[in-house]
Amino acid sequence: MNYLYFLYIEFLSRHNIPKLFGDITFYFIPFCIIAAALIVAVLVLVLAERKLLGFFTQRKGPNRVGIWGILQTLADAFKLLCKENITPKKADRFLFNLAPILAFVPMFAALGVIPYSAEFTFINTGTNVILYLVLAAFPVISIFLAGWASNNKYSLFGAMRSISQVLSYELPIAFVVLSIAVLSSSMNLTGITLAQFSRWGIAGWFVFPCILGFIIMFISILAELNRCPFDLPEAESELICGYNTEYSGMRFAIFYLSEYAMMLANSMFLAILFFGGYLSPFGRYLFNNSFLIYFEQAFWLLFKAGIIIFVMIWIRAVLPRLAAFDLLKFSWAVLLPLSILNLFIMVLYKFITGGGLCA
Numbered sequence: 347m348n349y350l351y352f353l354y355i356e357f358l359s360r361h362n363i364p365k366l367f368g369d370i371t372f373y374f375i376p377f378c379i380i381a382a383a384l385i386v387a388v389l390v391l392v393l394a395e396r397k398l399l400g401f402f403t404q405r406k407g408p409n410r411v412g413i414w415g416i417l418q419t420l421a422d423a424f425k426l427l428c429k430e431n432i433t434p435k436k437a438d439r440f441l442f443n444l445a446p447i448l449a450f451v452p453m454f455a456a457l458g459v460i461p462y463s464a465e466f467t468f469i470n471t472g473t474n475v476i477l478y479l480v481l482a483a484f485p486v487i488s489i490f491l492a493g494w495a496s497n498n499k500y501s502l503f504g505a506m507r508s509i510s511q512v513l514s515y516e517l518p519i520a521f522v523v524l525s526i527a528v529l530s531s532s533m534n535l536t537g538i539t540l541a542q543f544s545r546w547g548i549a550g551w552f553v554f555p556c557i558l559g560f561i562i563m564f565i566s567i568l569a570e571l572n573r574c575p576f577d578l579p580e581a582e583s584e585l586i587c588g589y590n591t592e593y594s595g596m597r598f599a600i601f602y603l604s605e606y607a608m609m610l611a612n613s614m615f616l617a618i619l620f621f622g623g624y625l626s627p628f629g630r631y632l633f634n635n636s637f638l639i640y641f642e643q644a645f646w647l648l649f650k651a652g653i654i655i656f657v658m659i660w661i662r663a664v665l666p667r668l669a670a671f672d673l674l675k676f677s678w679a680v681l682l683p684l685s686i687l688n689l690f691i692m693v694l695y696k697f698i699t700g701g702g703l704c705a
Contacts, residue, residue: 350375350466376468380457388606389419395659402663426602429595434497437592441495446593446600448488453607456481460614461536463624463643473533475523478615479516482570485604486512489579489589492601496592504588507670508572508579514677515569521685522559522566525692526552526619535615539623547629553620555695559688560620562681564654567612569673571605574662578670609655617650 351372358368393408393416400407408415433439458468459478471477486508493505527533529552530541544550553560569576580588590601617623624643633639668676 376458380454380468384454384457384603384607384610387610388603389423391606391610391655392419392422394655395662398656398659399663402660423599426595426599431595431597432592434592436497438495438497441491442592443597445488445492445495446597446604448491449485449604450600450607452481452484453604453611456611457607459535460611460647461539461618461623462647463640464536465640466644467536470536471534474535475527475533475538478535479519479523482608482612482615483512483516485608492593493589496589498592500586501589501591504579504591508589510670510674511569511572511576511578514674515566515681518562518677518681518685519566519570521682521689522556522563523619525556525559525685525689528689528692528696529556535618535623539618539625542622543625545629547625547627548622550625551620551622556620556688556692558684559692560616562685562688563616563619564657566677566681567616568658568661569677571609571612571658573609573658575665575668576673577667578673609658610651613651613654613658614647616654617647621650623647623650 354372354375355365355368358365396418397407397415399405408418411418411421433442455469456478459474459481461467461470469477489508490505493501493503493508496502526538530538532538532541538552542550542552568574572579578588580590590598593601614623624647626642626646631639631642633642
């Protein structure tokens with residue numbers, strides 16, 4: 347963030363604005379950047395998912411509002427803005443209104459932990475991997491509050507399913523993250539990214555020695571996102587709409603926004619852990635001696651995340667929903683033992699290679 351800070355201070359000095367003002371207001375810039383990027387990203391993701399699902403299932407998808415239907419998500423957003431926010435008569439009003447906020451704020455903060463380039467890292471701590479995992483798991487509290495406060499049995503069942511699902515799949519994620527920490531000798535996302543640097547590009551990516559860990563992590567993140575085939579908390583055919591059945595208007599839109607923000611954040615998290623994050627797959631950048639290198643790095647991160655999101659949408663179009671018992675059994679009986687085995691293999695790999703990967 348130093349580059350952005352000095353650029354901002356230089357801009358203020360040209361207009362005779364004191365440096366103190368810049369020191370105070372500078373931290374609003376990351377907030378505005380993330381907020382604007384998040385809104386655009388969610389609109390694009392929703393449209394892309396609907397178009398891809400239409401393609402996979404041989405339907406047209408959105409095609410009426412705007413050219414090729416590209417304004418459909420804007421129309422949907424405007425519709426939700428205009429709808430009335432209804433609170434059930436016997437609901438816990440305070441918790442009912444608090445739940446959407448608790449779903450959105452942690453995801454917003456999690457996007458600030460992601461290193462988008464060598465310079466643009468808004469929250470950079472020595473153990474920001476742990477911080478990210480905490481923020482990514484935090485929305486389960488909002489889902490529980492939404493289900494409990496709605497005074498609706500279907501909502502409560504959805505909330506219970508979500509809690510059991512997250513608790514089951516958090517452990518495999520933790521063991522896979524530990525294996526990445528062993529490979530990179532770091533608990534910092536930027537450190538993990540730089541540990542995958544290689545003059546041969548993709549040869550340094552952790553996905554090759556830790557392919558088992560990537561598969562476990564990908565499946566577990568699908569479960570955490572409540573994506574098909576793990577979408578039991580929102581099972582429309584069984585629970586109407588699960589934990590957010592009683593929500594309408596902007597409160598429903600906030601849940602929807604946080605869901606897609608979480609998908610984007612977790613896709614970038616996977617790209618950082620296994621695919622070199624913002625590093626170029628060719629081992630070199632096109633704009634080495636220019637500030638444009640930071641935008642190129644952000645492009646590579648988003649490009650890798652986009653491929654992961656594409657696979658998530660593809661899986662939704664192909665696989666049916668798991669039964670609740672099968673979902674829990676799959677985590678405890680299959681993924682957890684495999685994640686422990688993966689950690690053991692990575693420790694051996696690190697010891698045998700002497701701590702070095704492809705340079």
